[in-house]
Amino acid sequence: MLTLDALGVNERVGPVSGTLEAGRLTLLVGPNGSGKSSLLLAAAGLLEAEGQVELDGALLDHLELAELAHLRAMLVQHSVLPAGLKGYELLALGVPGGEVTEAACEQMAVLSGFLKLDRLYARPLSALSGGEQQRLLIAKTLLQVSPALNPDARLLLLDEPLAGLDWQHQLATLRLLRHYAGLGLTVVASIHDINLAAQFGDDIWCLHRGRLAARGGPEVLTPELVAEVFEVRVTLLEQDGRRLLLPDSGETENRQ
Numbered sequence: 001m002l003t004l005d006a007l008g009v010n011e012r013v014g015p016v017s018g019t020l021e022a023g024r025l026t027l028l029v030g031p032n033g034s035g036k037s038s039l040l041l042a043a044a045g046l047l048e049a050e051g052q053v054e055l056d057g058a059l060l061d062h063l064e065l066a067e068l069a070h071l072r073a074m075l076v077q078h079s080v081l082p083a084g085l086k087g088y089e090l091l092a093l094g095v096p097g098g099e100v101t102e103a104a105c106e107q108m109a110v111l112s113g114f115l116k117l118d119r120l121y122a123r124p125l126s127a128l129s130g131g132e133q134q135r136l137l138i139a140k141t142l143l144q145v146s147p148a149l150n151p152d153a154r155l156l157l158l159d160e161p162l163a164g165l166d167w168q169h170q171l172a173t174l175r176l177l178r179h180y181a182g183l184g185l186t187v188v189a190s191i192h193d194i195n196l197a198a199q200f201g202d203d204i205w206c207l208h209r210g211r212l213a214a215r216g217g218p219e220v221l222t223p224e225l226v227a228e229v230f231e232v233r234v235t236l237l238e239q240d241g242r243r244l245l246l247p248d249s250g251e252t253e254n255r256q
């Protein structure tokens with residue numbers, strides 16, 4: 001469980017207070033510049049911030065860096081990757097303790113199956129597409145907090161994990177995040193697809209201009225909220241019990 005108490009970063013975000021529950025996938029939505037990355041980085045203890053963050057009752061400020069790195073993993077946006085590194089070498093960097101044991105290989109194989117990594121292992125990162133690199137980075141981050149390898153792991157934070165991924169791998173990633181939440185971790189990810197957020201999030205936090213505009217189950221993502229926060233017209237479609245929000249381009253009448 002991650003508790004934020006008046007967490008803020010300069011003018012960028014906050015103060016934000018609230019609890020991110022263990023065993024649940026919380027998806028953070030909001031327009032560009034609304035503060036999602038800043039909030040995630042501050043919650044991870046990677047960005048100087050006002051207020052307090054507690055991880056399972058322990059103040060983040062009071063944890064040693066090595067201890068914190070053992071308890072949580074974060075996928076940051078725009079990672080700079082060493083070009084010469086091969087796919088499997090990047091993945092191996094995520095193995096807790098650094099020793100690629102049989103158990104680590106098993107976990108790698110599971111992640112590999114979900115994210116289709118096999119064909120990427122032997123290739124240098126510089127020769128991989130953006131989406132392929134992202135899949136490896138997601139797997140590396142998940143490996144760090146795989147309960148089978150690191151039973152102390154508590155927290156998984158991901159900033160736009162779906163960036164650059166096609167539909168197949170977006171869905172695989174979201175299923176993996178739900179799986180990790182099901183293993184008891186607190187899992188928080190920022191995401192731009194409102195419909196996927198509503199479909200996969202146990203909890204939704206919606207940021208607007210650095211403040212929490214809404215928080216709750218997927219039902220908080222109403223057309224009215226989305227229209228106001230994202231400043232777009234929104235149409236609600238309902239079919240077979242599924243609700244879909246579509247941004248209205250306003251061009252429909254002019255098209256052939």
Ligand SMILES: Nc1ncnc2c1ncn2[C@@H]1O[C@H](COP(=O)(O)OP(=O)(O)OP(=O)(O)O)[C@@H](O)[C@H]1O
Pocket residue numbers: 011012013030031032033034035036037038039
């Ligand atoms: N290093 C920085 N120094 C100063 N201001 C920053 C810095 N990084 C981001 N900002 C500003 O802080 C605000 C929040 O940025 P942040 O990256 O947290 O938003 P975001 O919701 O993650 O956006 P996006 O969806 O575009 O990734 C923005 O106004 C941004 O311009």
